[in-house]
Amino acid sequence: MQKAVEQLSKSGIKPSYQRVKILEHLMNEKNHPTAEQLYHQLKTRIPTLSKATVYNTLHAFTKSGLIRSVTTNQLGTRYDYVTDDHGHFLCLDCNRIFDFPREKLCYERELEGFEIYSEEVVLKGICRDCAKKR
Numbered sequence: 001m002q003k004a005v006e007q008l009s010k011s012g013i014k015p016s017y018q019r020v021k022i023l024e025h026l027m028n029e030k031n032h033p034t035a036e037q038l039y040h041q042l043k044t045r046i047p048t049l050s051k052a053t054v055y056n057t058l059h060a061f062t063k064s065g066l067i068r069s070v071t072t073n074q075l076g077t078r079y080d081y082v083t084d085d086h087g088h089f090l091c092l093d094c095n096r097i098f099d100f101p102r103e104k105l106c107y108e109r110e111l112e113g114f115e116i117y118s119e120e121v122v123l124k125g126i127c128r129d130c131a132k133k134r
């Protein structure tokens, strides 16, 4: 609870109860939910939560750099708490997202003079569990 409040304050976002709960959820569950999934997961614990609040909150968090959005064409946009630089592997069978560490990307020379706001590395394929079932 305290950590989420601190993170929000640091990012200049007023730590309302619902915002804290949404951020905490993303910090604890590393399952890269969509806005829709997050809404359903939290709705049971926060009955007053509205879908609009979830969408607005995720948008504000992403803009402030607290969380990252991961674009997938299967389930739409997924959200992830930003801890370190890691890449994502998207399984095209079970739609799970796996994190993996990655080195810093090298583009300083090719993209000199560009303003870069975010980095996203997404590998797509079939995860180990799904590959075994084939």
Ligand SMILES: [Zn+2]
Pocket (backbone or CB within 6 Å): 091, 092, 093, 094, 095, 096, 126, 127, 128, 129, 130, 131
């Ligand atoms: Zn899979």
Ligand SMILES: [Zn+2]
Pocket (backbone or CB within 6 Å): 032, 080, 086, 087, 088, 098, 099
């Ligand atoms: Zn991730």
